[in-house]
Amino acid sequence: MPSREALRRYLREAQGRPGKSEIARHFGLTSEQRPALRELLKALEREGALFQAGRKPQPAGRLPEMAPVEVFGTDADGEPLARPLAWEGGGRAPLVYMRPERPGQPALAPGERVVARLKPIGPGRYEGRTFKRLGMGAAARLLGVYRDGRLQPTDKRARAEWSVAPEDSLDAVDGELVLAEPLPGRPFGLSPARITERLGPMDAPRAVSLLCIHAHRIPDSFDQAALDEAAAAQPVDLTGRTDLRDLPLVTIDGEDARDFDDAVWAEPEGQGWKLVVAIADVAHYVRPGSALDRAAWGRGNSVYFPDRVVPMLPEALSNGLCSLRPGEERGCLFVEMRFDAQGQKQAHRFGRGLMRSAARLTYEEVQATRTPGAPQTAVAAQIEHLYGAFAVLQAARERRGTLDLDLPERRVVMDAEGEVRDVLPRARLDSHRLIEEFMVAANVCAAEELERLRQPCLYRVHDRPSDEKLEALRQFLDSLELDLPAAGELRPRHFAALLDRMRERPEARLLHETVLRAQSQAAYSPENVGHFGLALSRYAHFTSPIRRYADLVVHRALVRGLKLGEDGLQDAEIERLPDTAEHITRTERRAAAAEREALERYLTRHMASRVGSIFAARISGVTRFGLFVTVEENGAGGLVPSSSLPDDQWTYEEAEHRLSGRSTRLAFTLGQAVEVRLAEAVPLTGGLRFQLLEGLAPAPGARRSRVRRAPPKKTASKSKQGAAGRGPERR
Known part of the structure; x- marks a missing residue:
């Protein structure tokens, strides 16, 4: 049978809409495989993939006249809101306001998928009417705060509340974060819902990460079988392994790290360097087809929040037998690499070893050894060797010409009770770059080795921009x-x-x-297209199997190819690699979205005490309905709605990323420095609303707003009320 991804690809590239017989002939299927093919096609139909087959490509940023969509909530009038199942344009997918196809048609519930006839009604907005129901997608559920018999959604896009009858409240109390499911609708009034789970007080300090976990449907508990397997795990011995215990490998991680899955060592060799990267041997404990494997595959990766981690593996492994703790013997997969004085790799070899970490170091400690007057210790001498190897690898990287974006990361500083004390930029040190460069080198070797062994590889791919x-x-x-x-x-x-x-x-x-x-977004794929950003022709994730399933697959492929044990990649896994690649790409993006949302919500919580304050900011987005601004101080972002701009007729110039006024001749452009006052902070939804200041005294340390005058234009203008449409949406 073809994998789901292979069948999707065939349907996308097919001329017209192939039938079951044509599909069976293409993949060489027998009559006995026809029932399985029918089930696979039904699953793709529910995803909307069959409807997309053979359709003509659409212009960038546009939806076709008919497309599959999924309902995710309701608007203020109780009408269903949906988004397309497939969206290849930039930014957030368009919003679809679903309307009944005919009077008396059953209402659409959140999670339901339909093929809809679409008509554009404004920028990023469509009106949709049901053509065909496809069934339910993900299980429909609502996340919100219960107050006085009502459910207030935490999703800023869902503006309508839901009613909760006393018998459906699960005895929830006011202000409690809850999960609920929609009930059959009523012709008038609020739509009803039933509470299915109580999650605790919304104002609790750690409620933010809990909210994001449930909003993005991140699995946060293990079944008992997986926990039992992890608890039964035992330390490895030297049998069949290379003894690395006398090699002074060290781990280098953040101050708050709890699991350590990579260790490094280097020494000069002639004019070049010898470098060893040792990685936790997760494949020894997480066997294909086991309960642990099913749990790890389902999660795809660990998810990191300021106050907690949702691990890919149970703590007995992630923080125990798989963690390279100092002074404790641990199984590992290692790669030994040799580089010349120009940073060009001369050779590498992989093996399975037994190691003992000599030290657990932080990035700050490693950086401190480079300061004048730092004590000269054995560890400091080893760090000096690491920096020597790093220097030649860094020089090779610069000659290669990679894309190195310097975007400030932020970290949330919390007190013992979990309250946000501050949000600060995260320091970017040479010690961070050192570890990154070593990991990149090891990842390249892994991809090269699997190609040499003619083994399947789960590549980390990054295509050129579209x-x-x-x-x-x-x-x-x-x-x-x-x-x-x-x-x-x-x-x-x-x-x-x-x-x-x-x-x-x-x-x-x-x-x-x-x-x-x-x-383009990076992804996982069994087919190699190279890594554009790193300027590498082959690249595979090998260095973090505790927190990424992709690395575990690469470890198993190396074990199979090098005949290092019986726990290598299985034939059944190879057959479903396309599905695995698609799945873990999706879970990675889910995790990134949850982590990003948590940071935004923590920022909103922090900024809520500063409503009325004035900030230096920069315009980070220009739309018809207003300006998005980013505060220079801490990176908090929010909206300046067009209704708060000076009274004028505003024209949105998309190509110039500019909003210009017809009468005032004011112009607001992308990147422009401005002053803003925080008008509103809503921790429930994570939204911030600002007012643009013009002609007011600047705040201490703030920059003056440089509002530009636009040249006269002869093009037609839209009023700010008309441009706002049915209400703004945050990007």
Whole structure:
């Protein structure tokens, strides 16, 4: 049988809509396999994949006249809201306001999927009418706060509340975060819902991460079988392994790290360097087809919040037998690499070993050894060797010309009770780059070794930017008097040159963000297309099997290819690699969205005490319905709605990323420095609303707003009320 991804690919590329017989002939299926094919096609129909088969490509950023959509909530009038199942445009997928196809048609419930006839009604908005029901997608559920018989959704996109009858309240108390399910609708009034789980007080300090876990449907508990397998695990011995216990390997991680899955060592060798990277041997404990394997595959990866971690593996492994704790013997897979004085790899070899970490170091401790007057210890001497190897690898990277975006990361500082004390930029040290460079080198070796062994590989791929995204980027670069080579000649070093030219200009950070948005998303795939950002022709994740399922697959493939044990990659796993790649790409993006949302909500919680304060900010987005701004101090982002701008007729100039006034001739452009006052912070939804200041005294330390005057335009304008449409949506 073909994998689900292989069948999707065939349907996308097919001319017209192939029938079951044509599909069976293409994949060489027997009559006995027809029932399984029918079940697979039914599953794809529920996803909307069959409807998309053979359809003509649409212009970038547009939906076709008919498309499969999934209902996710209701608007203020109780009408269903939906989003397309497949969206390849940039930014957030368009919003679809579903309308009844005929009077008396049963209402659509959250989670239901339909093929809808679509009609554009404004930027990023469509009206939809049901053509065919496909069934339920993910189980429908609502996340919100219970107050006085009502459920207030935590999703800022869902503006309507739900009613909860006393018998359906599960004895929830006011202000409690709850999960609920929708009930059959009523012709008038609020739609009803039934509470299915109580999650605790919404104002509890740790409620933010709990909310994000449930909002993004991240599994946060293990079944008993997986826990039992983890508890029964035993330490490894030296049988069949290389003895690395006398090698002074060290782990280097963040201060708050609890699991350590990589250790490093280096020494000079002639004019070059010998480098060893040892990685926790998770494959020894998590066997294909086991309860632990099913749990790890389902999660795909660990998810990290400021106050907790949702691990991919139970703590007995993630923080126990698989964690490379100092002074404790641990099984590992290792790669020994040799580089010349220019950082070019001369050789590598993989093995399965037994190691004992010599020290658990933090990035700050490693960095401190480079300061003048630092004590000269055995560990310091080993760190000096690590920096020596790093220097030649870094030089090779610079010659290769990679895309190195400098985007500030933020960390949430919390007190013992879990309250947010501050949100600060995360330091970017050479010690971070050192570990990253060693891990990249090991990952390249893993992909090369699997190709040499003719073993399947789960590549980490990053395609070149799409033509549509490049065109949008070129329009933005024109405003900065910058340019890029033609698409066929484009390389990561061209982006690096742009960023270097803008290093000292105020728009530098905006350029980094815009270049990032222009890139394709990295993904996992059994088919190699290279890694554009790193300028590498082959790349596979090998270095973090405690927290990424992809790395565990690569470990198993190496074990199989090098005949290092009986716990290597199985034939059944190889057959479903396309599905595994698609699944873990999806779970990775789910985790990133949850972590990003948690940070935004913590920021909102922190900013709620500063309503009325004035901040220096920069315009980070321009839309018809207003301006998105980012506070310079801590990266908090929010909306300046068009209704709060000076009274005027505002024209949205998409190519120029500009909103300009017809009468006042004011213009607001992407990257512009402004002053804003925080007007509202809503911790329930994580939303911030700002007011733009013009003509007011600046706050201490804040920059003055530089509102530009727009040149007269002859194009038609829209009023700010008309541009706002049915209400703004945050990107």
